[in-house]
Amino acid sequence: MKKFDTVLFDFDGTVMNTNEVILRSWQHTFQTIENREEDEAKIIATFGEPLDVTMGKFFPDMPRDEAVEIYRSYHRDNFGDLITVFPGMKELLAEVKIRGYKTGLVTSRLLHTTQQGLEKYELKDYFDVVVTAEDTEKHKPDPEPVNIALEKLHSLPGNSIMLGDTMFDILCAKNAGVTSVLVGWSLALKSGDDFGEDTPDHVIKTAAELLELL
Known part of the structure; x- marks a missing residue:
């Protein structure tokens, strides 16, 4: 060996x-930007990818920094508990x-x-x-x-x-x-x-x- x-x-x-906090952060982002939830399987398929890259795929028409901050603000507030x-x-x-x-x-x-x-x-x-x-x-x-x-x-x-x-x-x-x-x-x-x-x-x-x- x-x-x-x-x-x-x-x-x-x-x-x-960190699965729960990541999924909740994404759903919060989708609710905030598009007033809907995304299929969990589609979110899970992006696990491991840098946030900025995934954000560009999910919300190509949204200013990247604004979308990232929506995600990160929820993530920061809930990370330690989840x-x-x-x-x-x-x-x-x-x-x-x-x-x-x-x-x-x-x-x-x-x-x-x-x-x-x-x-x-x-x-x-x-x-x-x-x-x-x-x-x-x-x-x-x-x-x-x-x-x-x-x-x-x-x-x-x-x-x-x-x-x-x-x-x-x-x-x-x-x-x-x-x-x-x-x-x-x-x-x-x-x-x-x-x-x-x-x-x-x-x-x-x-x-x-x-x-x-x-």
Whole structure:
């Protein structure tokens, strides 16, 4: 089995269950702009994509900054109350650190709410580096976010593994030459889906299963 020394994690939908706050923020945005709710499946299909990009697809005729602020204002006001850590994830992070692996968080989320989530659940010390949307010019599925994390950790792609819940995460890892792992609690992807050439290297059903791959 490949020898890993670095473990990278996505934030939304992987470490932190932010599904409810994201869905509610989008529905608030649709209600405010178009006085309607959107089909949840269409929203879920955008999970992992940078907010600004998705906003342009959903509301092409709306000034981007205005639409983003409608979303973010609701998101900021409700974020802390609507997020939880996925079962077993905090224990996994603790064990990974105990075993001496280098760790990184790679997210398309902004730094403020990322830190808010990490601090609320006392997860901050489990990550050696945190790469957010504000640290990159290109975003997932481009490899830049992962490449930045690896550079900061002085790690090689071949010795690194990344967990994620969306195709943006899987492709970001693959494009960077990092072993990709799909988490089984993903809303966006299911282990039985036909991924074609983009099939994740591994799929885990529980957080603890990662330890078997390491």
